[in-house]
Amino acid sequence: MKWYHYLMCLFGGAFVANFFPHFVNGISGAEFPTPFASPPPPAGKSPAPLNVAWALANLAAGYLLLRYGNCSVKSWPAVIIAFIGFAGMALMLSNVFSAIPR
DSSP, X not given: OOHHHHHHHHHHHHHHHHHHHHHHHHHTTOOBOOTTOSSOTTTOXXXXXXXXXXXXXXXXXXXXXXXXXXXXXXXHXXXXXXXXXXXXXXXXXXXXXXXXXX
């Protein structure tokens, strides 16, 4: 694999991790911050349908990055890099979202 495939796997994992909080809040009907919130996050929150749309965009981007990054269970280094991207984004999101008042 070329170096940029690993980079695509890393960011693919990060996009997939970002899918979950927006999707769960969106289908639960809860407002949640997105980049489109006014005022900007963490103060502003977006409506549930926008969160579902943002989640699906993240899932599509993550899928495309993983697909074209040649991330496969047959390539353990690529899977580990994708997991590092997923875990890194998940840890960062937990810090960011824990500071948001509910």
